[in-house]
Amino acid sequence: MGIVKATNISKSFGTLEVLKNVSLEVDKGEIVAIIGPSGSGKSTLLRCLNQLEKIDAGVIEIEGVVIAAPDDPQRKAGISPKEVRVACRKMGMVFQNFNLFPHKTALGNVIEAPIIVNKMNKDSAARIGMEQLAKVGLLDKKDAYPSQISGGQKQRVAIARALAMNPDIMLFDEPTSALDPELVGEVLSVIKNLAKERMTMLVVTHEMGFAREVSDRVVFMDEGRILEDARPEKIFENPSHPRIKTFLEKML
Amino acid sequence: MDYIFSITTFILKGVIVTLKLYAVTAVFALPIGILVAIGKVSGPKILKKILGLYTWVLRGTPLLLQLFFVYFGLPFVPVIGIKLDVFPAACLTFSLNYGAYLAEIFRAGIESIDKGQYEASKALGLTYFQTMRRIILPQTVKVVLPPTCSEAINLVKDSALIATIGMGDLLRNAKQVVTRDMNISAFVVAFILYLMMSSVIVKVFEKLEKKYSIYE
Numbered sequence: 196m197g198i199v200k201a202t203n204i205s206k207s208f209g210t211l212e213v214l215k216n217v218s219l220e221v222d223k224g225e226i227v228a229i230i231g232p233s234g235s236g237k238s239t240l241l242r243c244l245n246q247l248e249k250i251d252a253g254v255i256e257i258e259g260v261v262i263a264a265p266d267d268p269q270r271k272a273g274i275s276p277k278e279v280r281v282a283c284r285k286m287g288m289v290f291q292n293f294n295l296f297p298h299k300t301a302l303g304n305v306i307e308a309p310i311i312v313n314k315m316n317k318d319s320a321a322r323i324g325m326e327q328l329a330k331v332g333l334l335d336k337k338d339a340y341p342s343q344i345s346g347g348q349k350q351r352v353a354i355a356r357a358l359a360m361n362p363d364i365m366l367f368d369e370p371t372s373a374l375d376p377e378l379v380g381e382v383l384s385v386i387k388n389l390a391k392e393r394m395t396m397l398v399v400t401h402e403m404g405f406a407r408e409v410s411d412r413v414v415f416m417d418e419g420r421i422l423e424d425a426r427p428e429k430i431f432e433n434p435s436h437p438r439i440k441t442f443l444e445k446m447l
Numbered sequence: 448m449d450y451i452f453s454i455t456t457f458i459l460k461g462v463i464v465t466l467k468l469y470a471v472t473a474v475f476a477l478p479i480g481i482l483v484a485i486g487k488v489s490g491p492k493i494l495k496k497i498l499g500l501y502t503w504v505l506r507g508t509p510l511l512l513q514l515f516f517v518y519f520g521l522p523f524v525p526v527i528g529i530k531l532d533v534f535p536a537a538c539l540t541f542s543l544n545y546g547a548y549l550a551e552i553f554r555a556g557i558e559s560i561d562k563g564q565y566e567a568s569k570a571l572g573l574t575y576f577q578t579m580r581r582i583i584l585p586q587t588v589k590v591v592l593p594p595t596c597s598e599a600i601n602l603v604k605d606s607a608l609i610a611t612i613g614m615g616d617l618l619r620n621a622k623q624v625v626t627r628d629m630n631i632s633a634f635v636v637a638f639i640l641y642l643m644m645s646s647v648i649v650k651v652f653e654k655l656e657k658k659y660s661i662y663e
Contacts, residue, residue, distance in 0.1 A: 288570035360571060
């Protein structure tokens with residue numbers, strides 16, 4: 196059974212349909228890259244999974260718990276807000292623009308949620324925070340404010356911040372798109388290390404090489420639909436759809 | 448020199464009245480401003496309407512008129528017709544008036560915080576209340592310091608309005624001395640005292656801004 200399961204989800208912003216009947220299932224330990232042109236609904240799909248956006252139709256299940264089912268009255272009635280919060284906490288998210296808390300140091304960013312959400316005491320949180328910062332290679336920057344570090348370092352702090360909540364699933368929303376080219380590598384290598392640990396990951400990315408190398412599956416989205424969902428070799432070498440071929444030719 | 452010393456002692460009695468009003472207004476206007484701002488940002492529609500009406504009226508009419516209304520007019524208002532003493536009347540008016548100005552400053556400050564901050568907080572599992580308290584409001588403080596400093600200086604000067612409802616504040620005492628002695632030295636003393644008070648406020652805010660400048 197999938198750890199993440201979205202069934203026939205739809206989402207519109209006003210009259211613009213961003214997701215049209217999208218279904219996606221991700222197994223534990225699986226690494227899924229989501230690629231496709233801008234505006235194809237990749238980020239929205241990710242944001243719907245952890246409830247940053249509310250879906251209009253369909254069902255989302257996280258680890259077997261239904262967290263959204265707006266057009267299914269019976270299932271909708273069975274959803275408790277508390278269960279939704281608990282399920283969403285199992286997903287860590289990394290944003291394109293980092294969204295670090297500017298008024299907190301790197302360590303302060305990482306330990307905020309463990310202290311406030313998990314009610315951890317400061318010392319244990321600091322221990323976990325240092326571990327996570329060490330893992331992304333930034334222990335020496337623990338007292339730096341976000342404005343004092345580079346974009347790549349910011350994103351690595353953001354990854355440490357998400358990992359400090361001990362998530363089962365990591366959602367990456369274009370984690371390298373806002374970075375200078377020379378800083379992309381350091382962030383990708385942190386994500387690759389997570390992949391080695393078999394962290395379940397959904398990665399929206401424009402880094403085709405990375406998608407191909409790291410992911411178990413590649414999902415190609417276009418105009419709010421999933422055009423193909425297949426192993427990376429299949430998508431990159433023999434896509435089933437001419438639209439994918441055109442896109443990849445432009446990207447590579 | 449003796450003359451200056453003796454009038455200054457008298458004028459300083461007025462400074463105490465001014466400072467009392469200042470302190471009471473600060474103590475009440477700040478929380479009013481914060482709560483009204485939060486209500487305006489995240490409250491239900493009906494609350495937003497009511498708070499909008501409050502800031503509209505209090506910011507859209509002269510403080511002096513509001514002061515006259517509360518002190519002279521309130522006793523004649525049907526049902527609530529109460530007669531307030533001069534100092535409580537002044538405190539009430541100033542707190543409500545400055546609360547309205549601060550509310551608008553704080554609201555703009557809260558709204559200037561990037562929505563990514565809310566999203567990151569939500570993704571980490573923080574509730575809306577925790578997000579406001581731990582993430583949004585602390586960042587808002589930095590943003591609102593400069594405009595709040597302006598209001599804090601304005602309050603020093605606006606406090607002189609209470610002379611018009613008969614309170615012996617700095618201005619009124621100074622004016623009394625001038626009228627009594629036909630000598631404008633008292634005005635000069637008043638100038639200096641007002642400047643000293645606003646300078647202290649500016650210094651305090653400079654310190655605060657410096658404290659918050661460690662991050663961007």
